[in-house]
Amino acid sequence: MMEELMRLPRRALLAAPLATPAFAQAPWQPDRPIRVVVPLAPGGATDVWARLCLDPVSEILRVPIVIENRSGAGTMIGSDVVAKAAPDGHTLLFTLTTLVQAPIVLGNAPYDAVRDFTPIGMMGTTVLVFMARSNLGPRTMPEFIDFARARARAGRGLALGSYAAGSTGHVFGLLINEKLNLGMTHVAYRGEAPMVTAYLGGELDCGLNSLTICREHVNAGKLIPLAALGDTRPASMPNVPTFVEHGADIGRGWSGFVGLLGPARMPPHILARLEDAFRQSMARENVRNRLAQLDTEVIWQGSQEFGQTVVRSRDMWAELTRGVDLQL
Numbered sequence: 650m651m652e653e654l655m656r657l658p659r660r661a662l663l664a665a666p667l668a669t670p671a672f673a674q675a676p677w678q679p680d681r682p683i684r685v686v687v688p689l690a691p692g693g694a695t696d697v698w699a700r701l702c703l704d705p706v707s708e709i710l711r712v713p714i715v716i717e718n719r720s721g722a723g724t725m726i727g728s729d730v731v732a733k734a735a736p737d738g739h740t741l742l743f744t745l746t747t748l749v750q751a752p753i754v755l756g757n758a759p760y761d762a763v764r765d766f767t768p769i770g771m772m773g774t775t776v777l778v779f780m781a782r783s784n785l786g787p788r789t790m791p792e793f794i795d796f797a798r799a800r801a802r803a804g805r806g807l808a809l810g811s812y813a814a815g816s817t818g819h820v821f822g823l824l825i826n827e828k829l830n831l832g833m834t835h836v837a838y839r840g841e842a843p844m845v846t847a848y849l850g851g852e853l854d855c856g857l858n859s860l861t862i863c864r865e866h867v868n869a870g871k872l873i874p875l876a877a878l879g880d881t882r883p884a885s886m887p888n889v890p891t892f893v894e895h896g897a898d899i900g901r902g903w904s905g906f907v908g909l910l911g912p913a914r915m916p917p918h919i920l921a922r923l924e925d926a927f928r929q930s931m932a933r934e935n936v937r938n939r940l941a942q943l944d945t946e947v948i949w950q951g952s953q954e955f956g957q958t959v960v961r962s963r964d965m966w967a968e969l970t971r972g973v974d975l976q977l
Contacts, residue, residue: 677738677922682713685741685909688727689813690720690840694775694861694943698907699743701939702772705930710922716743720839723751723815725758732760736767736912738919746905749963751815754975763960767915770927771908771950771958773940777817777878778889779825780863781855782848783871790875790895793855794829801832809833810848810856812841817905818857820970821878824899825857825892827974848872860885860944879903885944903965906958908950924952 685703689695699716707714719727724747734740742748748766752758760766779790785807787793797807809826811819814837826833836853838844841862847853849871858872860883866872867886874889878900882889892899909927911920930936931949940947950958 677916677919679710679712679738681739682715683707683710683739683741684715684717685743686717686719686727686731687743688719688721688724688747690838690842691718692842692862693812693840694859694945695743695745695907696840696842697861697943698772698940698945701943702927702930702936703743703909705933705936706923706926709926709929720813723747723755723813723819723837725751725755725760728762729759731910731912732765734912736915736919738911738915738923740912741769741923742766742910743908744910745816745907746962746966747813747816748910749959750817750820750966751813753963753967753970754815754820762963763956765913766910766959767913767920768952768955768959769909769911769920769923770931770952771906771948771955772931773946773948774904774906775859775861775943775945776881776883777821777857778860778863778874778883778886779855779876779878779892780848780858780867780872780874782851782853783873784851785854785873787875788873790890790892793875794831797829797831797833797855806832806834807854808852809835810844810853811835811837812844812856812858813837813839817878817903820966820973820975821900821903822857823973823975825897828897828899864944883944903969906955906962907945908955920952 687696687699703714719730728748731740731742749762752762781793787796800807809822811822863872867874874886876895877883877889877891893901937947
């Protein structure tokens with residue numbers, strides 16, 4: 650063996666050790682700005698979360714990240730843009746549970762919420778609170794129920810809003826209306842920001858919203874929080890009971906998701922780089938603290954676990970909406 654090595658040219662011997670690392674693939678690096686589609690209007694909770702969580706990702710990847718708001722069809726228009734994009738890491742989707750909800754509720758979806766996307770990471774979740782504009786009158790959920798029923802009997806039923814057709818706010822809003830016999834009419838908006846504008850303008854009476862966007866209006870006395878969806882009260886508003894505490898079995902066990910996805914068939918090395926950058930962002934103390942201030946619970950999940958959450962949420966939503974009269 651030594652004799653064979655001695656017969657090799659000196660240049661070949663010097664080059665041999667340098668060739669070994671060539672088998673290792675360098676981390677993927679984007680070569681142009683990354684477009685992230687938020688399938689809701691600017692100024693809503695999803696838009697705020699996206700900008701907060703993706704600023705550090707831009708820093709880590711050393712490229713600009715451009716947020717593009719593409720609302721409509723219960724978030725399906727913006728989601729479909731990403732589903733049909735090249736899986737090269739330069740077009741991503743920052744969205745919430747409506748990704749799997751809208752196709753079930755609205756039908757005729759242009760994409761399959763599981764098959765046509767690559768989950769990258771989950772940011773977390775938030776509690777939705779049933780709100781009413783303050784000049785409507787009621788200050789508690791029992792008062793609101795009596796008021797809404799009286800208005801319905803008088804032929805002047807209240808307007809019930811949702812931030813997207815097919816969303817958590819839409820379906821649970823209709824369940825609240827149906828189970829409590831409130832006689833309200835549903836109106837769908839293209840995001841929370843237009844919905845809040847409608848509250849403040851007096852054209853919308855009530856609906857389910859995040860405290861991320863509505864807290865300032867609650868603090869200003871313009872919106873009244875009446876009941877929380879899910880199993881726990883909002884951490885920042887422990888005086889707001891859940892629907893279950895009010896004796897209405899609505900929203901028990903429900904928790905949605907907020908996260909980042911890309912098109913299907915994304916190469917593993919691109920997915921790994923994006924997942925790691927997003928994970929680093931979600932681990933930053935300033936990001937986590939700001940999300941807590943926005944009444945948002947950080948629950949990090951990597952690609953594989955987040956993918957399981959997407960499937961589980963889709964299946965739960967299909968079961969939950971079975972037999973529900975969905976006003977569109």
